[in-house]
Amino acid sequence: MDSTNRDYLTGLYTRQELYRLYQNLKTGSCFHFMFLDIDNFKNVNDVYGHNTGDLLLKSVARILKDSAPDSYVIRLGGDEFVMFFMESRSREHLCQVAENIINRITAKEGFSHIATYISASVGILYNETVGGSLDDILLKSDMAMYYAKSHGKGQYIVFNDIAKSVFSEIEMEKRQVTALENGEFEIRYLPVISAQTSRLRLSQARLFWNMPDNTVKSQEEFLPLFEKNGFIRQLDNWLIATVFSHLELYHQASEHIGKIGLRISRLSLLDTKLPDMLISLMYKHQVEACEIDFEVDETAFTRGSQELIKAMQKLKELGFGISVIGVGSDFKSLIYWDKLKLDSIIFDAKYLKNTLSTGRGRQIIKTLLTMGRELKMMVMADGIESKEDALFLGGCGCNAISGPYYSAPLALNQYHDYVKDKINYNDEKTEFHFQGNLCSSDYALSGKIIGNNIQFKDGISKNWGSLLFPGGDFGENVVELPPAALAEPSFTVCMWLKPTKSNSWTSAFYARYKSTFCSFSPYVIGGHNVYRISEDSDANGFHDILSRQLHENAWTFVCITYDDAAAISRTYINGRKAGYCSDLPALPACRQILLGGDPFQPSYEGYLSGLIFYNYIKSEDEIAELYQSFCNEPGFTGTKEDFWLDGDL
Numbered sequence: 001m002d003s004t005n006r007d008y009l010t011g012l013y014t015r016q017e018l019y020r021l022y023q024n025l026k027t028g029s030c031f032h033f034m035f036l037d038i039d040n041f042k043n044v045n046d047v048y049g050h051n052t053g054d055l056l057l058k059s060v061a062r063i064l065k066d067s068a069p070d071s072y073v074i075r076l077g078g079d080e081f082v083m084f085f086m087e088s089r090s091r092e093h094l095c096q097v098a099e100n101i102i103n104r105i106t107a108k109e110g111f112s113h114i115a116t117y118i119s120a121s122v123g124i125l126y127n128e129t130v131g132g133s134l135d136d137i138l139l140k141s142d143m144a145m146y147y148a149k150s151h152g153k154g155q156y157i158v159f160n161d162i163a164k165s166v167f168s169e170i171e172m173e174k175r176q177v178t179a180l181e182n183g184e185f186e187i188r189y190l191p192v193i194s195a196q197t198s199r200l201r202l203s204q205a206r207l208f209w210n211m212p213d214n215t216v217k218s219q220e221e222f223l224p225l226f227e228k229n230g231f232i233r234q235l236d237n238w239l240i241a242t243v244f245s246h247l248e249l250y251h252q253a254s255e256h257i258g259k260i261g262l263r264i265s266r267l268s269l270l271d272t273k274l275p276d277m278l279i280s281l282m283y284k285h286q287v288e289a290c291e292i293d294f295e296v297d298e299t300a301f302t303r304g305s306q307e308l309i310k311a312m313q314k315l316k317e318l319g320f321g322i323s324v325i326g327v328g329s330d331f332k333s334l335i336y337w338d339k340l341k342l343d344s345i346i347f348d349a350k351y352l353k354n355t356l357s358t359g360r361g362r363q364i365i366k367t368l369l370t371m372g373r374e375l376k377m378m379v380m381a382d383g384i385e386s387k388e389d390a391l392f393l394g395g396c397g398c399n400a401i402s403g404p405y406y407s408a409p410l411a412l413n414q415y416h417d418y419v420k421d422k423i424n425y426n427d428e429k430t431e432f433h434f435q436g437n438l439c440s441s442d443y444a445l446s447g448k449i450i451g452n453n454i455q456f457k458d459g460i461s462k463n464w465g466s467l468l469f470p471g472g473d474f475g476e477n478v479v480e481l482p483p484a485a486l487a488e489p490s491f492t493v494c495m496w497l498k499p500t501k502s503n504s505w506t507s508a509f510y511a512r513y514k515s516t517f518c519s520f521s522p523y524v525i526g527g528h529n530v531y532r533i534s535e536d537s538d539a540n541g542f543h544d545i546l547s548r549q550l551h552e553n554a555w556t557f558v559c560i561t562y563d564d565a566a567a568i569s570r571t572y573i574n575g576r577k578a579g580y581c582s583d584l585p586a587l588p589a590c591r592q593i594l595l596g597g598d599p600f601q602p603s604y605e606g607y608l609s610g611l612i613f614y615n616y617i618k619s620e621d622e623i624a625e626l627y628q629s630f631c632n633e634p635g636f637t638g639t640k641e642d643f644w645l646d647g648d649l
């Protein structure tokens with residue numbers, strides 16, 4: 001090697017000498033490569049000037065020569081260096097050299113006066129043989145270095161460990177345009193289910209690549225590559241147009257609007273032509289902006305995100321939803337939560353899996369969920385696998401959940417069949433006002449009195465009358481309603497109760513099924529009320545939700561929900577969640593509904609008003625709003641309990 005061909009600044013060999021060395025090697029001989037790049041070098045030049053940057057380069061050159069005196073050390077240019085090792089070396093030896101170099105650079109050996117954080121990313125090419133071009137060798141080691149840099153910096157990566165994925169990326173990059181033209185990309189939809197009602201809240205569009213060799217790649221495998229090489233904009237345009245066409249088909253089939261979460265890249269958001277394209281697609285497919293929720297990955301939020309924020313605000317002005325997905329990957333989006341009126345945040349599946357595994361982690365999740373709700377954002381969780389985690393998140397206020405616990409992403413032709421029973425098209429309800437009769441407000445259903453002395457009285461407001469029950473023996477002096485009021489397997493029952501006497505275990509509401517029953521008792525010994533579901537076939541089959549006792553001579557708003565899909569029941573007192581019970585038996589085909597008593601205990605003494613049956617599960621927020629609406633009705637005769645309510649309700 002020509003020793004006079006040295007880099008003027010560091011005294012290391014130059015790129016030209018590297019090529020000359022490689023050309024003189026015997027074909028088939030073994031060698032090893034290290035490709036090193038200084039992390040944050042540009043910041044040093046920007047803050048301290050080029051003289052300090054030159055000092056840093058010379059210090060790094062000394063560290064490299066000292067760490068492997070038997071190697072050839074080359075400065076390729078800028079802050080990039082190569083170390084060339086001849087003959088036999090163990091993998092462990094090369095990794096030790098790389099780790100030593102990284103530690104010494106991170107410790108700022110020779111440049112401790114520089115406050116900027118400095119590290120090094122190293123790519124190692126192990127056990128290579130002479131035969132191909134040097135450019136191919138440099139490319140491989142550069143790929144390993146870039147992998148180290150893009151996965152946290154300050155580390156080394158052995159190319160041999162990532163070769164399979166690298167070559168897969170190369171193949172994908174070669175095929176990307178052809179794959180789009182040939183229809184190899186497929187959109188599948190992932191149902192996002194309400195944590196409280198088990199109803200569909202959102203359908204997330206997920207991309208899959210059906211390769212010619214019958215392998216299927218998920219979007220996590222190819223989107224990072226497409227974002228790096230710029231193909232993501234072309235793919236995004238196809239994705240957006242296809243989702244709009246799917247919504248048009250949905251409208252034709254159901255005559256209802258949908259809601260789709262659609263991931264969009266940073267590059268596409270910054271495209272100034274995007275708003276006009278979206279307006280054109282809305283007109284073409286008769287899709288409303290409120291049906292699309294654009295999802296921006298948290299990794300898109302970097303320094304200088306002002307242009308990105310402006311683009312997102314523009315979409316908000318057009319009526320589109322904006323959400324952040326992957327929250328928890330690095331929390332880069334957190335500082336923008338107060339600047340953007342986000343519709344929702346979706347926590348990253350990997351972050352949740354790790355964090356939910358510890359008690360301290362669960363406490364952190366509770367805090368984050370509270371913060372999201374305080375900012376009026378819908379908070380969702382991705383990748384949930386277990387019922388335990390789903391119940392925990394729902395109990396902490398998480399609005400919606402997706403993941404294997406509910407469903408994998410489904411092809412379009414399968415998706416509608418899966419979710420059709422989870423979509424609530426109508427706010428179907430049955431109201432009993434008890435204003436001199438036992439008919440429902442639409443006169444479709446009518447009850448009957450069993451016994452004597454049940455009276456119609458004024459109710460919770462001018463809009464509602466009430467029933468006054470005098471009490472009695474088992475099953476005496478009650479009102480029977482048609483079981484059709486509870487025709488659906490999942491339901492919500494709301495009512496106002498004012499007991500005039502606290503008789504333990506007496507039922508104000510009772511529903512009989514084939515082999516089970518459920519009942520609500522305003523008072524049981526110990527100072528509680530209880531909502532009970534009981535199985536006839538199990539002597540110990542009592543499933544109870546206990547909460548605070550209902551006071552005598554005072555109106556209390558009681559709501560009960562039963563989720564058939566999740567086997568969960570919840571109770572609410574004065575609009576606030578009071579308790580829940582899981583692993584419940586099914587309640588198929590209601591056979592009898594009684595008000596004011598049941599066949600097992602003395603009957604209820606007191607008033608019942610404002611009775612509403614819903615054929616679906618109302619959420620906690622919806623129940624709080626319903627309570628508030630009752631309190632605002634003319635002639636409200638109760639006492640509003642609002643010390644805990646959100647001021648905006």
